[in-house]
Amino acid sequence: MDDREMLDELSAAVLAVNRHLSTREVLQTIVTAARGLLECEYAALGVPDDQGGFAEFVVDGISDEQWAAIGPLPRQHGLLGAMLHSAQPERLPDVQADPRFGWWPRAHPVLKDFLGMPITDGEEILGAIYLANRRDGDGFTPDHERLLGVLAAHAAIALTNARLYEHSRELTLLEERHRVARELHDAIAQKLFSLRLTTEAAAAWVRRDPARAEEELAEIRRLAGQATDELTQIVAELRPRELADTGLAETLRRRVALLDRVHDAEVTFSESGRPRLTPRVEEVVLRVAEEALHNALRHAGAARVRVALTATDTGVVCEIADDGIGFDHTTPTGANARLGFASMRERARRAQGSLDVRSAPGSGTTVTLAVPGE
Known part of the structure; x- marks a missing residue:
């Protein structure tokens, strides 16, 4: 890639990064742009939490199956942690030869040449970009380091703007x-x-x-x-105006998209079939879903929350599943009362439906609401 092509790629990457208002979208765009711009096999970006881990850790170049096999998010150790405590870039010909290198899980890809760049806002370190394995095999150069530094500077602006936007929402x-x-x-x-x-x-x-x-x-x-x-x-x-304007599925989709933007957890929505419900039942489904989402995001400490809306032969099933701390759902008081499951069940009953809650300590929670159709 010559200088002109690299400048064009950098310009396109900066525009892409600054186009998004969702923190998650910004992070993923930065990672994808950095990997493409510097022509390497793997890229990652970590945003630290205050407990020695990462509040966000997004990757590019690794399949979902590989990511699942690697296991839990890494901790702030070794080279990953070095750039979160010292705002200095790291450029290495062989990451495993560095004395700070520790280990990686068995399913982790083998990394060799390495380039890391902190993302800073003044003196605050917002995160760090990690790149590995240049495709041409020649490793990273000082020019690559400078190029990634420019992208990291724009990433800091975009990330700060995204956070301000989410706080305003x-x-x-x-x-x-x-x-x-x-x-x-x-x-x-x-x-x-x-x-x-x-x-x-x-x-x-x-x-x-x-x-x-x-x-x-x-x-x-x-x-x-x-x-x-x-x-x-x-x-x-x-009654949410969106229900009358766009229907239940789109209203839920927008609610989930908003929650995904304003929370650290990954919140996703999927739809199967075309639900046909009365306005009253639509509102019941929405309110139960909102309550279950609130529980997952505020009380469960979930990293991932999934909302699925499925049309059946007899009506609609709405499932809200999280990977949070879970609880003993057989206990009649305590968590059940605090999380409002009684009110959710009452809403379901008024809609001639049913509510099922499955949970166990350490195993997340799944709330399933089934309601009849028109």
Whole structure:
């Protein structure tokens, strides 16, 4: 690749990296761009956590089967950890000859020449890019190091922007939740207060003036009817507009995409068939899925969460599975109560459906909701 071609490739890589707002998409794009730009067999990018491991570790050049066989994410040790504590690049002709090299799992590909580049934002090290095995067999040069340094600088900007975007989305969601809470309070609290005062007045008039008491009871009925109507209207407005506009599958897909962007865990969605449900049942499926996703992402410590929506001959099955810490689902209290499974089962019952929860300590959790179709 001559200088002009390399410049074109670098320009295309920088544009690709800065095109994404999802942190995961940014990381994967950086890795893919670096591997292609420097023409090597393997590329990886690690973002450290604060517990000696990696919050994110994405790779390119390794198949899903190889990745699964390699096993758990690496720890911050050896050369992987060196660049997370010292913002210096590492360029080696043989990674195994370096005294900091430790070991790798049996299924790990054999690496020889190595180039590592920290991704920094000022003094903060956001992560590091690791490349290995140049295809031409000549190893990495100082020019390659400089080229990767340019890509890492743009990666730092894109990664920072992606994180800021995701935090802003989280704040937007929190603000929306608070707005809804205020609307519920403002609309209903005044009616309930009036109902209480009118009820007390009716009780006071029952013996002294039954006719006046009947008037107060009529007012109670009127206020109760208004409160019911207003609450029904608010609940109707709270029904996600996407359900009416795009349907259940697309609404779930968008919810999952958002959660995948704002959480470290990988959250995926798949759909099979064309679900046909009433609006009321669609909302039940969405609310149960949201509750199960919340549990997986907030309580289970899951690294991967999968949502699958499947149309069957009799209705729809929605499955939410995670690889988190799990719990003893046979216990009637404790985790079951804390994670809201009773309310999920009640939603399923109201939709003439069923909810199945399978979990065990250390084995993740799978929530399966089955509801009838139209």
